[in-house]
Amino acid sequence: MEEIQSQSDNYRSSSSSASSPNNHNNRLIPTNNNLFYLRKSGLLRQPISFEDSPEWEDTEIDDIEGGLGGGNDSINVVTTTASVSPALSKLNSGSLPSVSIPETSVAVRKIAGVSVVWKDLTVTIKGKRKYSDKVVKSSNGYALPGTLTVIMGPAKSGKSTLLRAIAGRLGDSARMYGEVFVNGAKSSLPYGSYGYVDRESMLIGSLTVREMLYYSALLQLPGFFSQKKSLVEDAIHAMSLGDYADKLIGGHCFMKGLPSGERRRISIARELVMRPQVLFIDEPLYHLDSVSALLMMVTLKKLASTGCTIIFTMYQSSTEVFGLFDRICLLSNGNTLFFGETLACLQHFSNAGFPCPIMQSPSDHFLRAINTDFDRIIAMCKNWQDDHGDFSSVNMDTAVAIRTLEATYRSNDAAEVESMIQRLTDKEGPLLKSRGKASGATRTAVLTWRSLLIxxxxxxxxxxxxxxxxxxxxxxxxxxxxxxxxxxxxxxxxxxxxxxxxxxxxxxxxxxxxxxxxxxxxxxxxxxxxxxxxxxxxxxxxxxxxxxxxxxxxxxxxxxxxxxxxxxxxxxxxxxxxxxxxxxxxxxxxxxxxxxxxxxxxxxxxxxxxxxxxxxxxxxxxxxxxxxxxxxxxxxxxxxxxxxxxxxxxxxxxxxxxxxxxxxxxxxx
CATH class of the missing domain: 1.10.357 (Tetracycline Repressor; domain 2)
Known part of the structure; x- marks a missing residue:
């Protein structure tokens, strides 16, 4: 612990001196719109934001419990509004334009809220010894209605495994220990109450977007065709696919397919025809450029505003996208280094001695601190660092940084998360029920006709x-x-x-x-x-x-x-x-x-x-x-x-x- 404290103190002093306005090597030049330029000798001017860390407020748990108690189809809980919350927008104020959710004249149907809690969740995978490799270790967290909860971490940190464990979709080679609560009760999510979107988009290129979603609705839902058409149109509207509804998805033979951003949104819309109360997405920004990524997250934020509980994994994000998250679960090698509000995560890193540099994306800073692969890269660039300054914003061994962050989380924030979990699980809400499936004969007829068309x-x-x-x-x-x-x-x-x-x-x-x-x-x-x-x-x-x-x-x-x-x-x-x-x-x-x-x-x-x-x-x-x-x-x-x-x-x-x-x-x- 002395080693951790000493290195942490060294980083605090170096970081404060690097970002101090009085540093003789740096000059802060004021400009309009609360922007500053940080000038170093030999470097070009680059805009940065220079303001104090914003404050945030905790969610009122009493309002959440009251909303979950009702069994109606509308949600009466504290949900995200149609625009980015003021607390989150402070993250980018001055340097980046605030993101607003596009409004629409079409009435949006509300979805009954569902809380999801995972407690002491551990997942082991078969290795050389049976079930010896722990991929996720004693993870705690929760997701509330109308919010975006992101599971973030470096590659092979256990993000996708944790997501599948919460959704109840682990394979035969994995074993889960711990408990998952839905509306305060120990139960799995029934058919029709949740949707799961894989990382890879498996779409049929010879169908149009509307045909793809319509056949998915016929396979998934019982009921009349007119009702399913209405749900398909709702899904197209929810994912902003109206301009592409009658276009072929493409991507086969010599036909150019739709862009990756639209294809990813089609994959999500395919699950939305069930009107799920919980939506799990593995890497929603997979293979998307910055514009498509921002559009995707804005669309998901709009979807969450209807009451849907959304849990997804992500490797990294831009600052604008990071400002749209409500809660973050930070993993490294299966260990939970932080769970809580996104802005509280910034404060957590600052308390641990790793404040986020002014001109760096928060997610990039988090991953730099907890990804051990950076140690090898920095060792390769050591000579280059000596000539051109610091290559990294974290001046300590990554293993030490991980231990510091984990110790800080357990001493400061873990008790608050456990208290919140206790309050969410003390009172059981309405049990979720399966909405029924299409009959086997109907599915056979639908698959036959779809295959004929393909x-x-x-x-x-x-x-x-x-x-x-x-x-x-x-x-x-x-x-x-x-x-x-x-x-x-x-x-x-x-x-x-x-x-x-x-x-x-x-x-x-x-x-x-x-x-x-x-x-x-x-x-x-x-x-x-x-x-x-x-x-x-x-x-x-x-x-x-x-x-x-x-x-x-x-x-x-x-x-x-x-x-x-x-x-x-x-x-x-x-x-x-x-x-x-x-x-x-x-x-x-x-x-x-x-x-x-x-x-x-x-x-x-x-x-x-x-x-x-x-x-x-x-x-x-x-x-x-x-x-x-x-x-x-x-x-x-x-x-x-x-x-x-x-x-x-x-x-x-x-x-x-x-x-x-x-x-x-x-x-x-």
Whole structure:
């Protein structure tokens, strides 16, 4: 502790001297609008804000408890107003324009408030020893209705794990200890009461924004179509997507997609069709530029003003964005270094001996103090520091800074947080109830119709396969045309049938990229309980049938008459159905492989390898009875669908020659 205190005192003295107006190396030059310029020798002038730390007020817990006691659909608690609160706006006064939430003439529906509390929350992940690695360690915190609560910290600090633990979405490899309270009661969030937005946006590029949200509403909600359309329009309005509602999301094939900011807001709007009372977002500003990030946070602030409780993770933010947060949970290596008001966090760092420099973003300053990766960077830049001044605003080892901040938090602020948690959990509010789900039949019908629409617009899914199969059929048909009716022509026709059936199935790998993307969308929907395995399989099967039958009949007509097979309608349809069944089985094979790998390269490699093995034991290269019994006859020759497809086609070979004995010798039938 003496080491911590001594280094902390050294930093206080160096920081005060660096920012003092009387320092002979620095000159503060006053300008308009309460801006000052800090001039150093050899440096350009840069604007800064120079004012005392603002004061803040604690939230009135009595008003919160009174609001949670009612069960009506409107919220009667202390919520964030439609503009940035005065206390928070002081953070940027003078140097940055205050951010205001855009007003609208459309009435905004209020959402019943929900408080979420996590107490002594610890999460362990399976490591070398079972459940030995603690990712989150005894975290305490809460989120109130109408507020933005951010979980911030460096990479691999446990932000996303804590968010998933609070939402009840931990995987099988994780185990949670501690308690989560919803409205003061130990209970999990039921279906429909919360929404969870992952870091990666899994959107369907061939749908418009309105179509995407409408199909999501059909999958998630029971009730009539008119009600769901109203909820979709509310979600579009809430996330300020009106200008993009009828535009394709894009981002597939050669179609330019919507900007990343709009795509991120679509992902959030997809969860808003349920009108959730709690919204969890993992990295809402992921891959967004500064303008899109500010627009995103302003939109979330407007959404919180309706009463929704919003909890999200974030790596870092600009000063403007930081001013929109209500509470911050600061993590480092799973340890909670601070929880409370955002402005109180600035005071916490100042009390610990790390005041935020005037020209630095608060979040950047926080992460610099608690991210151990900076030690390695500073060591690399040591020589450069000596020549150009201090490279870092924190002049101590990061491990020491973390211990100092943690000790300061436990001695000053932790008791207040625990008291607040005790007051929130002493009185139970109304229990949340599930709002019901769409039936399995409805979800199957919706997924079938959506997949049909996607396949009709996604040219790489089936239209490219249709073109390839038609071209291949034309090539095979012209190569094997005018064979005559001799005994030798039977052998050639059998080869033509084998080549056509085998390679038509092999060309189906062109649809694997689109299939993998659809599987990833299903996995996202299934994680939010918007879909199920059987529903997805049936929807994919029913939507594939029309397109596979179109490929079968178009390519078979070209091949059938060019090769000169029997000119009878019943046999023609028999041949078409044979090819269609072969393609349908192959579609199932690709679906299984794509689900296992979820990677384009390995999926294509596996499907082609399996197809080649099936061709080898199909009975064309060698009769089944002559194959080695172990593995190749049992079970490979019976598993290979090529075997049945080729054998079923031999009866169509020729009517003018008696080739029964020859076919028996060739394939053993």
């Amino acid at each position: 396949m009709s617009r996604e040219w790489k899914y089936f239209w490219l396969r249709l073109i390839l199969c038609m071209f291949f059929s034309l090539c095979v048909g012209t190569i094997f045309a005018n064979l005559g009716h001799s005994l030798s022509s039977v052998v050639v026709r059998v080869a033509a049938v084998f080549v056509f059936v085998s390679f038509t199935s092999l060309l189906s790998v062109a649809g694997l990229p689109a299939m993998i993307k659809e599987i990833k969308i299903y996995i996202h929907e299934q994680s939010n309980d918007h879909s199920g395995t059987l529903v997805f399989l049936l929807g994919n099967l029913f939507s594939s049938i029309p397109f596979l039958f179109l490929i079968s009949i178009s390519s078979s007509l070209v091949f059938y008459f060019l090769v000169g097979l029997r000119d009878e309608f019943s046999l023609l349809m028999y041949f078409v159905l044979n090819v269609f069944t072969c393609l349908l089985v192959n579609e199932g094979l690709m679906l299984v492989v794509a689900t296992i790998w979820q990677d384009i390269f390995w999926s294509i490699l596996t499907v082609i390898s399996v197809q080649v093995l099936m061709m080898l034991v199909a009975g064309y290269f060698r009769v089944r009875e002559t194959l080695p019994r172990a593995v190749w006859t049992y079970p490979m020759s019976y598993i290979a669908f090529h075997t049945y497809a080729v054998q079923a086609s031999f009866s169509l070979s020729d009517t003018h020659t008696n080739d029964k004995c020859f076919l028996w010798f060739l394939v053993g039938v």
